[in-house]
Amino acid sequence: MSAIIHDNFKIKTLKYFIDSLGTDSLYLAIARPQYWDVVAENDYVIPTPYNTVEGILRDWEDVTSLKRIFASSTSFGIFKEMWTPNVKYDTYRHDWGGTIPSVYNGANASQTLPQSLGDVKCVVITASYDIYLCLKQKVTNGEVQPSLYSPDTGTPIGTDTGIVKTSDGYYWKYLGATSTNDVISFSSKYYHPITTVPSAPGPSDAYFPQWESQENSKLLKGGIYIINVLVKGTGYNGGVAGTRNVTNAETDAEFKVIGNGTGLQFTVTYSSGGSIDDVEVTNPGTGYTHAEVVLTTGTAAEIEIIFTPSSGLGVDPIKDVVGRFLILNVTLTGAEGSGDFTIENEYRKILLISNPTNYGGSTVSTAATLDATTTFNVGTGLGVGAYPIDAIITGATTGCVARVVDFDETLGNLRIIRTIAENLGEASANNDFQVGEALNSTPGTAGGTIVSITTSEVQPNSGDIIYSEYRAPIARSLEQTESLNLIVKF
16 A cells, blocks of 8 residues: 655645634744753753653743734745756656656755655746746756756747746746745745735736736646657758747647647747757647657657646646745734833744633633733832842742743832743742742842732643744844744645
């Protein structure tokens, strides 16, 4: 027995996830204000997150703040391959599957036998952030030649096919655009957003050309965009050089295409002796799932047809190029909202938490931001050094131990978290701080007594942590704006 999970499953799963953000609550959480090594007080070694129950429990202990993510903060993504001259790009094929060698020689080449179209370096982003699919390379004496000219300089082939040919002999198909806002929000060093435009935008919209391309591609479902010449042969076209337009491939006397589609048209270029140099498709036709070329009048030529999706190449760019990366962009500005995010301390963990609940109940949280710390009001007049960040505080009555996230000496508000590092083995670990008890602080001058206790806004260990990323410390301040891009491969 054998089975395979197709790329379509991954794309659909990603789409379901993004669509679910209309009803489910997804939060980005920042966590771990304390050092990675709390004993030596340094961050020299950043640990690896583990997919374990213990890992999830430790992550929850470290959470300080959460911000909700909506679908507008997400995008499908592809590997970012900026078009660069003198690179041999692979081509779109219907049969990538671990048996065809890659010729790609870019800086990020990772394998020689791509397992699926999603692993093939055949999609490029130009300087204008247009997205093109490489259809055909220039081949000379059996050797693939590098691309020399950007697809943006290409000459259109046919009518509304989206095919362009550059002066170096490469053929490309226009797939899509990228708006300035999406470049800023979602494009990073290694990944780039891609979208399928769902409805007609205005003519001045950055995605209007892509919409037109998608609509034109619907007219060419199952079209044949590329016919490769593997062996040139000899004696065709009466044995002379020249070009010949084939306007009816099903009935052509020399270059007949037998298959289950219609409408294919192309131009054949011959060199001296009637060798077939190139076949340039001018109308891909529709409905082809199988076809073969029957050549007459000459000898020994070998021709290869490349097939495209029955839905139409370019109709759904996300699907066409296997846009299986989820890109999330979240902006954190200062203290966020009502001050739920610390501006005094650092964080070292970035988490995604699905459907956490409000503190003390089972209602899924929907607030824009959530404070995950516990806040003690300890009175005013204690001074800035009473409870330094990351200090260990101890309740004089209960013996409870916690770690300081930040302290607002003006309001007398002290925010804390309780983690395994300071509580493991402590008899007081199951106790709760009490109003009226004095607090000691190491380091710090302390001197405060708990006047009131404000619980966390989110129930610890609720919902599901679905993503954990550990980093070097990231400092925060009131004036700071952080644009965080998270990449998840489906």
